[in-house]
Each structure stands twice: as C-alpha cells, then as structure tokens.
Amino acid sequence: MNNLASVWGRARGVAIAAIVLSFLMVLSAVPMRPFSDAAAAGQTTLRIGMMEPIDSLNPQIGINDNAYVFYGLVYDFLISVNDDLGPKANLAESWYRVPDAVPYGSVWQYNLTHGAKWHDGEPFTAADVVFTVSYQTGVNWSTMWAYQPYTLLIDYAEAVDPHTVRIHFMNPDTGLPTVCTFGDSLMIPILPEHIWKKIPVAQGAFSYANPDPVGTGPFMCTERIYDEFLSGNRITLVRNPDYHLGPVKFDRLILEFYLEATAMVIDLQRGAIDLAALTAPSYDNLLDWLESHPSAPIGTYAGLTCTSYSIDIGTCMKYNSDPDYNTLRMDPAVMEAMALATDKEFIRDNIYMGFAEVGYSLMSPIYGGLYWEPNATERYDYSIEEANLILDAAGYTVDSDGIRRCAPDNPYKGFKDRLELKILVEIELPEDVATAKFLKDEWREIGIDLEVDLVDAGTWNNVVYGGNYDLCISYWSGDPDPNYIIYTQTQKALEGWSENWYYSEEYDENYTKSVLELSIASRIQYVKNCEKHTYEDKAWIVTVYPYGCYGWREDHFTGWGDWGLDPGRQLANFWSANQLFFDLEPISTNEPPSVLFDLAAGVNGTAVQVTAWAWDPEGEAMTYYLDYGDGTNLTGDIPEDGELSLSHTYTRATTFMMNLTVSDPTTGVSTESYAVIVEDGTNVPPSNIRIRPSDMSKLWADEEMDYLVTAKDVDGDPLSVDVCWDDGSDNYSVGLSSTSSIQTSEVAHTYGMGEFAINVTVDDGTYEVTLWFVLSVSDEKPAGTNWLIIVVAGGAVAAAAVVGLMLWKRRGAKEEEDVRLP
Amino acid sequence: MAQNFSRYFFKRLLYVLITIYFILTFNFFLFRVMPADVEDILIPKGADEATKEALREYYGLDRSYLEQYVDYLGGFLHGELGKSISVRVGAEVTEVLAVYVPNTLLLVGFGTILAVFVGVVLGRETAWRRGKLADRIGSSFFIVFYCMPTFLFALVMLMLVTHYFPSWPARGTFSDDYYDLDLFGKIIDRIQYMLLPMFALVIETIAAFSIVTRSSLIDVLTEDYMVTAVAKGLRGRQVLRAHAMPNAMLPVVTTVAINVGWVLSGSIMIEIIFSYQGLGYLTWDAVWGQDYPVMQAVFMLETVAVLFANFIADMMLFKLDPRVKV
Structure with missing residues (x-):
C-alpha cells in the first residue's frame, strides 16, 4: 500500500508539473506573431458587433451578409450607393451611355478616378476593371457564379486609356449588342489584376481562400487578417489614409463576431462595441432595457433593410x-x-x-x-x-x-x-x-x-x-x-x-x-x-x-444619421464606400480638467498667496498658465496632488482680475478669479475660500463624501463659515481659528444625483464674502478597471495556494481522527 | 501469472493503433454512405461541366473508392486533411485546427484538470465526513450543479459578471491588443478571457467527479481491509490516504479518461454563449455547413484523444490496480 500511496503522490506531483508544462506548451502554440503596425493604444476604433463570422475572405465565394459587409469595406465598386440608394461616384468619377454605340445604351463608358491605389501601393488603372470583367464573363460566366445577374449581359470590357473603360453589353440569347439599363448599378467588387491573374477561374470561384485581400476600399486588412479569419473571433481593419474619396475619421474598424446575441446586447449596453446588428428578440430586449435606462446614450433603428430582405x-x-x-x-x-x-x-x-x-x-x-x-x-x-x-x-x-x-x-x-x-x-x-x-x-x-x-x-x-x-x-x-x-x-x-x-x-x-x-x-x-x-x-x-435591427453608441461617435430616411446609411449597405463610415466622427472621451481658482487678497507691496486646485478625470499630467492681471504671468506644472500655491507681490492697491488656464495633454480650461489688494493698515477681506470633495474620483450619488472647506484671513481674524448645500439639507457652520494661514475644515455630506450650487459664506467680522461652487453628481458609479478583478482573482488564487500549501504541510497532522468504519 | 509492464504497454498500444485504423476507415466510409452524395456536397451546383470535372479531380472523386481510400490514409499520415468547404472556405483544415485546438486545450483542458483536482478533493472530504454537515452541504452542491443546465448557469454568470465588472470581457478568446502584448501580457489576457467560460464549464464537471469519488470512496471504506488497517494501528487520515484513496481512485481514473472526449469536443453551449472559438463550436459549425473535411478531421482528433486518454488510464490502472497484472 505504501507503494500505491507513493504512486498516487508521485502522480499528483507529475500532474502539477504537467499543468504548468502544458500551459506553457499551449501558449507557445497560440498565435504570438507581433503586429508591426502602430500600437493600438490611443487609436480611435469603431467596433461593430455581428452575429456569425464571415465565411470567406474571397468576394467570389462568401455568401453570408457579414462577408458582404467586409467586401464593401475593403473593395470598391465602379459606382457606389448614396444615402437614397441612388448611384454615387466611386472608382468611376462619371459614366454615360456612349452616344454613337448601336444600339444606343449597349456601351457604357466609365471615367475612372486618377487617385485610387491598391492597398499594396500598386496604381489602380482601367486594366484592373477590364480584368475583373473578363474574369467573370465569356467562357468563365457559368463558373463565376457570384455576380451572374450582372455579368449575364456583359459582352466584354475595353480600356480606352489607362483611366477610361467601356463595357459592351449583349443579349445572351442572340449574342448581339443590346441596351443595358443597369450600367450605373454594376455591383461588382473590382479586383487587382496583378494578384488575381494568378488565380485560376475555378479556384477563384470555389476554393481560393484569398488570404491577403487587397482592394482599393476605405479600409485595409492587417497582416494578421488570415489568422483572424480562421479564428472567427474578430476582423481588424485599419483606415486607408490614401483613400481616393478621402479617409474616414477614425483609425480602426473592428468586426466583432458573436455566437450568442445576449453577450452582444450586454456589450452594447456597457459600451464595449459601438454598433450592433441585432436579432429581433435581442433588439426587443434592448428596447426594454432602454425604457428603464432612458438616459443611456444608445440610438436604435428597426426598419426595412436597404437590401429588401x-x-x-x-x-x-x-x-x-x-x-x-x-x-x-x-x-x-x-x-x-x-x-x-x-x-x-x-x-x-x-x-x-x-x-x-x-x-x-x-x-x-x-x-x-x-x-x-x-x-x-x-x-x-x-x-x-x-x-x-x-x-x-x-x-x-x-x-x-x-x-x-x-x-x-x-x-x-x-x-x-x-x-x-x-x-x-x-x-x-x-x-x-x-x-x-x-x-x-x-x-x-x-x-x-x-x-x-x-x-x-x-x-x-x-x-x-x-x-x-x-x-x-x-x-x-x-x-x-x-x-x-x-x-x-x-x-x-x-x-x-x-x-x-x-x-x-x-x-x-x-x-x-x-x-x-x-x-x-x-x-x-x-x-x-x-x-x-x-x-x-x-x-x-x-x-x-x-426589419434590420440595430443599436449604436451616441456617446462614442457622432454622424449616425437617420437610417429610415436615408436607407443607404444602413450597415447592410455593402455596396462599397458607405457614406455612414465617412460621417462617423469619434467623440473624444477625454474630459477637461476641473479647476477651482480661489479668491486672493493681501496688502500692497507684500506677498499674496494665490491658490488653486485642479483635477483631471483621466489622471493625466496638467500644466498651467497664470495671468496675475498686473501684466505678469507664469507657467508651470500642476503638482500631483492638484494643489497650486504661488506667491505674488502686487504693487498697486486695487482689484486685479487673474486668469488661470489648466491643460491636460488634450484639452484645457480657463477660469478667472480676483486678487483684492488693499493699502497697508486696511482690513483685508477673507480669501482663499474653497469647498471641494476630498476625492473627486469617488463622487457619485447617494455615497457619503468628505468635503474640505478652506479659508484664510490675512489679518488673522477668526472666521465663521456657513455652507449651504443646495439640496435642502441643513447648512454646515463652523468657526475657523484666528490665524493668517489657510484653515481647513472637513465635513461629510451625501448628495443625490444632480447639479448643486454650493454657497459658502465667510465672515471675518468686517467683511462677509459669499462664493458659489457648482458640483455635478452622476447617477452611476464609474466603471471599475480590469485591475480590480485582476487583484480579486489574484487574491483568490493566492488564497487557494496558501490553503493548498497549508494542507500539504499538515497532511500528517490529522492522523488522530477516528476512522468511521461501518 | 503477472504481466510484464512493457509487454502490457505494447499490447495496449497495438490495440489503440488498430482501433485508430478502424475508425479512420469508418470515417472514410461514413461520409460516403450518408444520404447526401459526397459529390453534391463538394461540387457546387452553379459550376459548369469543366469546373465540375476539375473539382472532381481536385477532390479525387474521379477515382475508385479503393484509390480514394489509399489516398485518404496516405494524406492522414502526412497530415494532409484537405480544405474546408464551408466553415472557412478554401483554408487548409490543418490551419483551421491550429487556431481552434489551442483555444480548446486552454479552456477545456485546464478546466478538466481543475475539475479533477477540486472534484476529487471535495468527493474525498464529503465521503470522509459522510452524514455530517459538510457532507450534506457538499452533496447538495454536487446535485444542484450537476443537474443545472450548463447554458443557464453560463448565461446567469455572463449577466452578473458583466454587470458588476463592466470592463470584464464577455466574448471571444483574446483581446484585439493581444498580438502586441509580451508573454506575460498574453498570459494575463488569455486568463481574463478564459476565466468566465472555464468557471461555467468546470462547475458541472467538479460536481460529476465529486459524486464519483464520494460514492467510490464510501464503497472502499466498507471493505474488510479498512478494518484490518485500523486493527494494525493505523489511524485517521493515514488510512484514508494510504489504503482508501488509491483503491477509490480506480473508477475516478476511468471516468476522467472517458471525460477526455470533452477536452477536444469542448462544450458547445459554453463556447456559443461566450463566443469562444473552440473545437466544440467548430464541430457544430462544420456539421451545419456539411464541411466534411473539417468534420472528418475533428472527429478523428476527438477519437484519438479519447483513445489516448484511455491508453494512459490503462497504464495508470496497471500501476494502481494489481489485479490488472494478472
């Protein structure tokens, strides 16, 4: 039995080692190829949630709706669709029926843009259009099935010059030239000849994976596109900065694929995605949720799809x-x-x-x-x-x-x-x-x-x-x-x-x-x-x-438009260069710093203490520019605790208007305050009056918060302070001792949601100064960071390890327990 | 007469190889005797005759079954499993598997290992304290989580966790910044994405392993040699550890071996709810899309995994159970 026990013990040791080893082995098998593009941090990203991954990167093969959306982002058509579903110039800047063609309407001419390039840098020319047409017509027609309703009537295409193409139409029954009504609506993605000419037609139509799609569209694939396609997790596209119709206003577009709609609704609700293509039941759930969260910044649309589903x-x-x-x-x-x-x-x-x-x-x-x-x-x-x-x-x-x-x-x-x-x-x-x-x-x-x-x-x-x-x-x-x-x-x-x-x-x-x-x-x-x-x-x-059912975040992007009035803006518009993507503009999530610039007061010719407090919601470093109002100014960094305290000597007895600008790396905010300077021997009014929450990052409704009330009297007069909270609760009154330095009192208070004008009155026996501070309290607690749960999970793992270790060490200590035999 | 271990090892290995061969053969014919013609599945209807002919040649359908069979076996030995025809059209099946297998190994593999250790410990402790409060609580836990539909538990957990931890990922296998992370960052990222589905997955298997361990251990504790062990002076945990557990582990080892089938087929419902791209979802997708090359490969992989696990279990039983040697 001892032998068996040792086998069991060894097996346990080996198993633990195996866990560690296999974890490392499996990690070594997951994709770890570094992505050479710019780091994702700081990039603006449009995330679109969709049900079902795309089924092919090849625009001649894919059949699901999401695959078509993908093709419309990467590839261009000669002519796109505007908001009203009418024709819109894309690779073809203009087009017309060639007047001298017989019969009239049997030949369409397309004047191509000079500004388009393939994503790999090759120039786009008429030869690419001719190739795309030839690849799918004539003897190839029956094999190249994907766009047959269009190619059925096409006889051939010819390049008039490097930027002009003519397409000749024919009656498929007679083989004779014939008029074609839909020459301005050929919804065929244009392919790069230099890549696709190497792909045999049968493969192109049925089995070519197209692992590195190269188009002329507003978005480009990254070098990891094929890995992403295989995994079905997400597809990451980056902005084409040289797009011939002008680049979009955000850096990346990510298609996030869901297998279950509940998770997609949750992600839309909490802002993990910006746009969601929903099923009817999940859309219904979203509407129910929005009824109970009317302030949620989510826009919705449910209506007929632009594809006439x-x-x-x-x-x-x-x-x-x-x-x-x-x-x-x-x-x-x-x-x-x-x-x-x-x-x-x-x-x-x-x-x-x-x-x-x-x-x-x-x-x-x-x-x-x-x-x-x-x-x-x-x-x-x-x-x-x-x-x-x-x-x-x-x-x-x-x-x-x-x-x-x-x-x-x-x-x-x-x-x-x-x-x-x-x-x-x-x-x-x-x-x-x-x-x-x-x-x-x-x-x-x-x-x-x-x-x-x-x-x-x-x-x-x-x-x-x-x-x-x-x-x-x-x-x-x-x-x-x-x-x-x-x-x-x-x-x-x-x-x-x-x-x-x-x-x-x-x-x-x-x-x-x-x-x-x-x-x-x-x-x-x-x-x-x-x-x-x-x-x-x-x-x-x-x-x-x-109906197509969609929800989107209005606090992340502007420019969504009305998808009912303008059906061409719907996500389902996959006919390339959807105007929606060009109108979407990311809303900066960076909030400007909050600044309290205190009233200063002092005697002419002596140093006056100028104080301010600044807080940046994102915790970014801040700088300031201070105009003392007497022709002098100063710049510098705001200390980490946000408390700015400077000394300045004025040479005139008057009231100066000071201006303070505090900036984080993105935005800045300016605020003004007074410096009251009196002649020596005159009573100086109370100054440096302020009230602020002790921790702005934890200020939310119905949570108690400590507030710091500060004031100073240069003459050293005792101060009586009265705080009116503006929420119907009793005022807070406190006396501050007789001293010429800044005095602070701390008081706890609980606010509900809303905006409050806090009124602070300070009396030194001679002057009574009243200041107003506006405080906005939000209804929801700020989102926690991943670190919180990482710490919790780490703690749990550590606790488990400690318990395991203790059990391991105490494995012989319970020998005294009775054996409960039957 | 007791068997030699190496003789036993090679004998079992031979059985495994023979089984794999039969399953390979079964796999080949399975997709050729189903109601839908394999040619109808592999060759699109819209193709013209020349294309159809080219595709027949490409898939080897223009040759006899025997030739196709030999090619199929040769391809398998060389790791050529064909190309996906609907799940990821045109991609090599090996490329598809290379993405899905690690995801499943991480999720279900570690989930199973965790479930075995926790389940065995819980089963042991509840059996040891049978009838006491700890046993009653533990057994209730087993029954509740064993009976609760996994998808229900997963959905509830998804909603709760995402509500209280708004930045916790609700879907996928890793973040979009994953490729830019260093090794430590990748590990943290993977764990973050894996924790929810793994927890939803293991809670049921923990209960299952606990139930098996508990009932097995209670049986062992009624054996006469337990009385003998006590009579010769051993006490408490010493009896449990040295005499009861090794014998109680025999059915547990077998159960774990059987359960390994799940390691590769994964848990479809869990993977769908958390949009986790594992083999379970791949199997589901391949079956719906009639992607026979992918289906063949996945079924083969799962079969080999189960056989391999059983082989390992046999080897462990040889060491654990002297009766096997006879």
Whole structure:
C-alpha cells in the first residue's frame, strides 16, 4: 500500500508539473506573431458587433451578409450607393451611355478616378476593371457564379486609356449588342489584376481562400487578417489614409463576431462595441432595457433593410422531381389555398415580434417607385373559409382524418393523391422553424398535412437546389437595381440561383424587357409586372419583410444619421464606400480638467498667496498658465496632488482680475478669479475660500463624501463659515481659528444625483464674502478597471495556494481522527 | 501469472493503433454512405461541366473508392486533411485546427484538470465526513450543479459578471491588443478571457467527479481491509490516504479518461454563449455547413484523444490496480 500511496503522490506531483508544462506548451502554440503596425493604444476604433463570422475572405465565394459587409469595406465598386440608394461616384468619377454605340445604351463608358491605389501601393488603372470583367464573363460566366445577374449581359470590357473603360453589353440569347439599363448599378467588387491573374477561374470561384485581400476600399486588412479569419473571433481593419474619396475619421474598424446575441446586447449596453446588428428578440430586449435606462446614450433603428430582405415560402415547381414528393403541390388550386391560409399578420406580430412588414413579392417597399403592392381585388387576404372553398371546387374531398384527397382525374396527381406535403426548413433559423410549425396547424384546417422537415443549411442547399422537395422556407436580399432580385426567377437562374424552380414565359419576357428598356416609365412597369407575376403565380408566398435591427453608441461617435430616411446609411449597405463610415466622427472621451481658482487678497507691496486646485478625470499630467492681471504671468506644472500655491507681490492697491488656464495633454480650461489688494493698515477681506470633495474620483450619488472647506484671513481674524448645500439639507457652520494661514475644515455630506450650487459664506467680522461652487453628481458609479478583478482573482488564487500549501504541510497532522468504519 | 509492464504497454498500444485504423476507415466510409452524395456536397451546383470535372479531380472523386481510400490514409499520415468547404472556405483544415485546438486545450483542458483536482478533493472530504454537515452541504452542491443546465448557469454568470465588472470581457478568446502584448501580457489576457467560460464549464464537471469519488470512496471504506488497517494501528487520515484513496481512485481514473472526449469536443453551449472559438463550436459549425473535411478531421482528433486518454488510464490502472497484472 505504501507503494500505491507513493504512486498516487508521485502522480499528483507529475500532474502539477504537467499543468504548468502544458500551459506553457499551449501558449507557445497560440498565435504570438507581433503586429508591426502602430500600437493600438490611443487609436480611435469603431467596433461593430455581428452575429456569425464571415465565411470567406474571397468576394467570389462568401455568401453570408457579414462577408458582404467586409467586401464593401475593403473593395470598391465602379459606382457606389448614396444615402437614397441612388448611384454615387466611386472608382468611376462619371459614366454615360456612349452616344454613337448601336444600339444606343449597349456601351457604357466609365471615367475612372486618377487617385485610387491598391492597398499594396500598386496604381489602380482601367486594366484592373477590364480584368475583373473578363474574369467573370465569356467562357468563365457559368463558373463565376457570384455576380451572374450582372455579368449575364456583359459582352466584354475595353480600356480606352489607362483611366477610361467601356463595357459592351449583349443579349445572351442572340449574342448581339443590346441596351443595358443597369450600367450605373454594376455591383461588382473590382479586383487587382496583378494578384488575381494568378488565380485560376475555378479556384477563384470555389476554393481560393484569398488570404491577403487587397482592394482599393476605405479600409485595409492587417497582416494578421488570415489568422483572424480562421479564428472567427474578430476582423481588424485599419483606415486607408490614401483613400481616393478621402479617409474616414477614425483609425480602426473592428468586426466583432458573436455566437450568442445576449453577450452582444450586454456589450452594447456597457459600451464595449459601438454598433450592433441585432436579432429581433435581442433588439426587443434592448428596447426594454432602454425604457428603464432612458438616459443611456444608445440610438436604435428597426426598419426595412436597404437590401429588401424578405422571407419566402417556396413551392418546388420542378415537374421531374423525385417521385417521393407530392406533385399536387403544383396544382394552382392548392397553391392558391396555401396562399390564402397563410396568416402573414400573425407571423409578423408574433414570430417577428412586430419587427417586420407583411410581404407580397421579393421586392419590399424600400424600392420606392418600383415597389408593387396588390390592390384590394388582387390581394389574397387570409381566409381559411375561402381556401377550403377553392379546394372543394377543385375536387378535393376530405378523408376521415381531415386530410384532403384529390379527384382521380386531377392532372397534377402523381404517385400521391392526398395533400400530404413536406416543408424543408433550416433548423438554425428559429423564425423559419416557428413559421413552419405555425403553418402546420393552420393548413391542417384546409386539409393539408404539413410535415416539417428540419435540416441543416448544407442539406437544405443540396435538396433545394437539387429540386427534390415539396415546399421550403427561404429568404432573399437584393441590390439597389431591381435587375438582381428579379433575375432570380428567370429561366437563366434555374441552375444554381432559383430555389423554387419557377419558370414563366411571361415573367421572362418582362424581365428581359426590364433590363433592355431605356424608358424609365416602361422599365418600372416591366419590373412591377415581374413582381405581380411572383405574387399571383404563388411559387413564392412572401410572408414578411423582416426589419434590420440595430443599436449604436451616441456617446462614442457622432454622424449616425437617420437610417429610415436615408436607407443607404444602413450597415447592410455593402455596396462599397458607405457614406455612414465617412460621417462617423469619434467623440473624444477625454474630459477637461476641473479647476477651482480661489479668491486672493493681501496688502500692497507684500506677498499674496494665490491658490488653486485642479483635477483631471483621466489622471493625466496638467500644466498651467497664470495671468496675475498686473501684466505678469507664469507657467508651470500642476503638482500631483492638484494643489497650486504661488506667491505674488502686487504693487498697486486695487482689484486685479487673474486668469488661470489648466491643460491636460488634450484639452484645457480657463477660469478667472480676483486678487483684492488693499493699502497697508486696511482690513483685508477673507480669501482663499474653497469647498471641494476630498476625492473627486469617488463622487457619485447617494455615497457619503468628505468635503474640505478652506479659508484664510490675512489679518488673522477668526472666521465663521456657513455652507449651504443646495439640496435642502441643513447648512454646515463652523468657526475657523484666528490665524493668517489657510484653515481647513472637513465635513461629510451625501448628495443625490444632480447639479448643486454650493454657497459658502465667510465672515471675518468686517467683511462677509459669499462664493458659489457648482458640483455635478452622476447617477452611476464609474466603471471599475480590469485591475480590480485582476487583484480579486489574484487574491483568490493566492488564497487557494496558501490553503493548498497549508494542507500539504499538515497532511500528517490529522492522523488522530477516528476512522468511521461501518 | 503477472504481466510484464512493457509487454502490457505494447499490447495496449497495438490495440489503440488498430482501433485508430478502424475508425479512420469508418470515417472514410461514413461520409460516403450518408444520404447526401459526397459529390453534391463538394461540387457546387452553379459550376459548369469543366469546373465540375476539375473539382472532381481536385477532390479525387474521379477515382475508385479503393484509390480514394489509399489516398485518404496516405494524406492522414502526412497530415494532409484537405480544405474546408464551408466553415472557412478554401483554408487548409490543418490551419483551421491550429487556431481552434489551442483555444480548446486552454479552456477545456485546464478546466478538466481543475475539475479533477477540486472534484476529487471535495468527493474525498464529503465521503470522509459522510452524514455530517459538510457532507450534506457538499452533496447538495454536487446535485444542484450537476443537474443545472450548463447554458443557464453560463448565461446567469455572463449577466452578473458583466454587470458588476463592466470592463470584464464577455466574448471571444483574446483581446484585439493581444498580438502586441509580451508573454506575460498574453498570459494575463488569455486568463481574463478564459476565466468566465472555464468557471461555467468546470462547475458541472467538479460536481460529476465529486459524486464519483464520494460514492467510490464510501464503497472502499466498507471493505474488510479498512478494518484490518485500523486493527494494525493505523489511524485517521493515514488510512484514508494510504489504503482508501488509491483503491477509490480506480473508477475516478476511468471516468476522467472517458471525460477526455470533452477536452477536444469542448462544450458547445459554453463556447456559443461566450463566443469562444473552440473545437466544440467548430464541430457544430462544420456539421451545419456539411464541411466534411473539417468534420472528418475533428472527429478523428476527438477519437484519438479519447483513445489516448484511455491508453494512459490503462497504464495508470496497471500501476494502481494489481489485479490488472494478472
């Protein structure tokens, strides 16, 4: 047994050694590459909290919303989007349809900026634009999938000169030149030719990690970007000081990724992040918190997103889908009944907690004049009764279990004749899951048995893009020009873009006309026709347009603007050079010093004591400039305790106006006081009167604080001091002994929150002097530093170590205890 | 007849290697017999035929299963685990793991070590004082924290700590100034970010290890050789330390070995709540994104970790338990 005991003892020793050793080993494995840029300290940083890390650094691959935001910060487009979602000059300073091109509108010319450079210092030229277009068009078009709605119509690009580019458009069906309406809205990030020409197209489209993104955008990646991307913790970007549209007004932008929204709300509340892209429930929580903290400097916005985000129930319109699936889903009567039995208002109010609007087509009201909404006769208002009538009329009977069966001659009948449908839902989207479960109950009332199939995103993609399903819940976002979003329902989009496999000749005709039509009025009509088709054909039942929900710190930055009136300022505007970032200006958190400059008094020709007290909230070193008011002045450093005491001799008997300026390294504050100089033999009034908290750093509401009351009488007269606190409490009165030096009295007092004008009256028997001091008391205790918790944690560790050591040393001392055997 | 240690060592090592081989093989076929076709997962639908062909060749899908299998084993031996296809598109799986594994080792590894030591001590003391006030308090503690959902405890802790210590980090693995810090600064930074999730994580495992230790020790204390030890003059803690604990540790060692699976898979809920980028979150992300190369690597890593821990446990048991030698 002794042997076993020693094994156990040795094992314990080895284990402790192993802890230390493995800690060092693991630390040696974590990234420790020093960052060569300027130290982060003192830099102004905009921190943006987001759910979900970006999925790729490659703008040809990434698909999540945050990845697009990242691309819009690092890369530029030819033309960006202004606050109203209209075109704004970026890499292209101006653009127009080339007048002599046939047909007119088939060639667009872009006059490029001369001021842009790639982040690695290489000059940006027309060759880069030509390369970007060539990389994604022609034989590469089908592989380079990311921007196909734009590249579909592009024939080729040519460089007229190093700063002029022309893009030629063609009809993809005929190969002939054709007009293009969206030449001023080509939302394609421009890539550096000198880097991307080495990347084969297939890799560029599907597997190239782009570990060191180089763009021309307002923000540049650091040398640790790839490590940061891999870790999914945060992405740090630094200001591009040479940005061709002018640099932003802060040094760094950090995207902070959260996996859980609660922590993000907490960080916004306590100011650890400046802007948060929130989920609806977390936004609701934030609003609740703001109700109980109305003075919190947090701005909020919840409204339609500039990307026209919509939630859509899709019916798979692929006729040759797997026979396991129910072809009755494509029966127009069934599709109409499902549309009628979908209570969109319930979904908006309950599942989206009111942070959404009822939807109709893939284009939300954010499109303004292009938005189409059904009128009273066109609209399918929620009605279970009407849905049942339609199914009855279409020959669907109800079985004993309440599920409907189609008529034997129903042309949509495949292998199944009962309305048993499966709806495919991504399990990680809680609102979609709730919607599907709600529909399961609702549609049961019209005789549809809906099986909710919860799958992961990968499976969802495979099944949906393979066309083997009944119904699904999906979402769409679009670009400012409607071309992008309406393209998704065209025949060209069937392989890879379309989830519902919808195809309609009429829809395609309207789409084609919409992109080829130069007349704005006609184009609007074609776009609206597409929206109407989407609504009426019901391959998409668009349930809601969810709001984008954001919160931001108004005490950290100014210039947020109104995201409802100016949707182009939303964080979701990823179309490069978002004006928001150029308007944001950091608010200096440095507070100026507080200064009490005391009244001085004395006799002509003798030294007068001039006193002041200064305190800097940040504890920074302070300097002063003192103008005695008689033509002389003095500069110097404020002592560490803040007490400034100087001696000065005036040569005239009068009252001088003194001026004192106290500065910390960032700001300064000036204050004035009097020096009352009398002739010898005349009574000198009380002077150097002051009241101040003993410790400004601990001054907060409802906490007792000691106040120091000081005064002096040069003649040595006894002083009676009366302090009126200005909060309704009793005055404090004290007598100061007869002496010619400064006397101090200490008194405790507790203030509530607010601003108080403290009145101090000092009487020497001849003169009564009254001075006012204004004191502001805040409602919350100042934030502690990390050191506090480090000390606490250190103390706990030390205590544990001490206890452990004592136990170790006393391990033989308890031998006397009885063994409690059974 | 008693076994020789080196013979026992090599025999167990051989079993481990054989198991790893079978698991590697299982891993290979697992992702090829699942309902979704591996080609559908690896090759995007939007690609044209030439690209699809190039990608088939890139992933080796144009070859027979046997050839793919041989390539797969060869790649594993050379540390080539492929490229991520959805979690971090295009990145080498080894690069992804190199970021996540240290985070998990720091968090869950140290958490487990801490939990073992604290749990065993608490279990020992409550067993030794069974029926007394200390035992009743301790046992209540075990039961409450063992039953409490980890995510609930973590959320409550997140809110409390961030409220009372406003500058304490609530998310992530290290600060944005981490790269600029010296070694000491890095250690402090890591500890600061790790403390909350680690505390949330260990509180349950402490309870689990305490329960095992307590019940095991109480069983041992009822054995006849305890009476013998007392009869021959040993007293109190001497009996506990020299006779009871070594035998009571046997099931604890086994429990710890089993628990090592958690060291690498981490605790998904904890990592999500504190946005801590560990292997648990990576596994979750890879499964949702059907990132098969990452999934294969993570599953393999977890399997090897469990096997290795069991191997170590076997070696310790050989030393601790004479019956194993027979």
